[in-house]
Amino acid sequence: xxxxxxxxxxxxxxGFSSLGIEIYSAYSGEEAESLINTLAKENYAVxxxxxxxxxxxxxxxxxxxxxxxxxxxxxxxxxGNTGEGMSSVMKSVERAVGxxxxx
Amino acid sequence: MAVMNVNPTRMQLTDLKKxxxxxRRGHKLLKDKRDELMRQFLELVRENKELxxxxxxxxxxxxxxxxxxxxxxSDESLDVALMMPSQKMSLDxxxxxxxxxxxxxxxxxxxxxxxxxxxxxxxxxxSGDLDGAIKDFAxxxxxxxxxxxxxxxxxxxxxxxxxxxxxxxxxEHVMIPDYEDTIKYxxxxxxxxxxxxxxxxxxIKDMMLQQxxxxxxx
Numbered sequence: 188x189x190x191x192x193x194x195x196x197x198x199x200x201x202g203f204s205s206l207g208i209e210i211y212s213a214y215s216g217e218e219a220e221s222l223i224n225t226l227a228k229e230n231y232a233v234x235x236x237x238x239x240x241x242x243x244x245x246x247x248x249x250x251x252x253x254x255x256x257x258x259x260x261x262x263x264x265x266x267g268n269t270g271e272g273m274s275s276v277m278k279s280v281e282r283a284v285g286x287x288x289x290x
Numbered sequence: 291m292a293v294m295n296v297n298p299t300r301m302q303l304t305d306l307k308k309x310x311x312x313x314r315r316g317h318k319l320l321k322d323k324r325d326e327l328m329r330q331f332l333e334l335v336r337e338n339k340e341l342x343x344x345x346x347x348x349x350x351x352x353x354x355x356x357x358x359x360x361x362x363x364s365d366e367s368l369d370v371a372l373m374m375p376s377q378k379m380s381l382d383x384x385x386x387x388x389x390x391x392x393x394x395x396x397x398x399x400x401x402x403x404x405x406x407x408x409x410x411x412x413x414x415x416x417s418g419d420l421d422g423a424i425k426d427f428a429x430x431x432x433x434x435x436x437x438x439x440x441x442x443x444x445x446x447x448x449x450x451x452x453x454x455x456x457x458x459x460x461x462e463h464v465m466i467p468d469y470e471d472t473i474k475y476x477x478x479x480x481x482x483x484x485x486x487x488x489x490x491x492x493x494i495k496d497m498m499l500q501q502x503x504x505x506x507x508x
Contacts, residue, residue: 188399189381201368202356202427205408207378207401232381232396233438253449255385255394258442262434263346265353272346276338276441279448283331285455 189256192226194219195237199264203235216243223247223259231257237264238271252279294472298479306476310469317461324454327389331447338440345430345437352426355419362417371411371420377402379431391450393443396435 191208193200200210211226213219219240224247226234234257241248241261248259261272296302360368378401385392400407408428409421499505 189383191379191381198356198360199353201360201372202352202423204372205375205377205410205424206428206431207375207408232383232394233435235434235438252445255392255442255446256383258394258438258445260434260438260441263349263353265357268346268350272342273339276335276342276444279444280335283328283448283451285452 189230189232191233191235192231193235193262194222194226195235195240195262195264199237199262199266213240216240219244220247223251223257227251227257233257234259235262236260237262238269239264239266241275242269242271292468292471293475294468296472296476298476300480303473303476303480306469306473310466310473313461313465313469317458317466320454320458320461323389324451324458327391327447327451327454330388331444331451334440334444334447338437338444341433341437341440345433348426348430348433352423352430355423355426359417359420359423362419367415368420371416374410375408376410377407381435388443388447389450391446393446394439396439398432398435 192211193203193208194211194213196214197212200212204210211222213222219236223234223236223244236244236248236259238261241259251257251259261275263269263272296306363371380399380401382397382399384395384397386395387393408424411420413421
């Protein structure tokens with residue numbers, strides 16, 4: 188049985204708690220990185236993280252992109268959509284194709 | 291021309307020829323693998339983009355409700371309302387095989403079957419916007435899981451494609467030309483040895499004929 192976690196600032200993740208998803212608040216890149224590392228060792232299959240935090244913890248997120256668990260997925264926080272999530276999709280396209288596609 | 295560091299012998303030649311055949315076959319197979327992975331990847335990535343757009347919009351809407359609820363209620367009452375969630379969500383993870391890349395497949399599981407269990411508070415002291423926000427979050431959860439599934443699959447496929455592409459390129463531009471050059475080099479070397487042997491034999495024959503019969507040689 189695997190679990191789901193949401194990492195982000197308090198306002199962004201609060202709504203998820205009522206669904207029975209575990210929420211973790213973090214406000215800095217280091218906090219997020221150490222949280223991701225601890226959660227990855229436990230039984231978490233999916234970790235959602237706000238785009239703003241993900242930007243500061245990109246190295247750690249990159250580390251887990253090649254293993255099957257956990258899947259670290261970027262979501263927009265209350266402060267709005269930064270487009271970071273879409274660019275992470277584009278990054279995997281770039282890696283696969285070998286060059287950036289113009290679209 | 292990059293000739294490998296080998297002795298120009300017949301044995302090495304047969305060895306290298308066998309290796310060249312294997313390398314060519316491996317190259318073809320890997321190229322096919324890369325093309326098929328690419329096809330699947332592009333399909334998935336398109337889906338991923340669509341899903342992401344939908345989910346991001348939905349989260350934005352839910353966050354709007356949440357912001358209203360936060361503004362409406364005091365921090366304490368919001369804390370109290372969301373302190374003890376009665377629903378618990380977990381995942382079942384199955385691994386699916388796409389071209390020998392293991393990708394995850396998630397199944398959502400709830401502790402209780404009751405849909406109303408996501409509202410873990412009395413309605414008397416909370417804002418209606420909170421109900422709306424929670425309903426929104428509950429509605430997008432299946433989509434968010436689907437997004438997690440496709441996005442992870444895309445990431446895993448991308449790194450597999452990258453690896454395969456490197457192998458194909460290494461075979462095509464380094465290994466196979468090297469083998470071909472070395473085979474050519476050994477063949478030429480062997481032919482040269484053959485020719486020099488014949489010349490030597492002819493010369494010795496001439497010398498022997500002259501010694502025994504005193505023939506004039508050119």
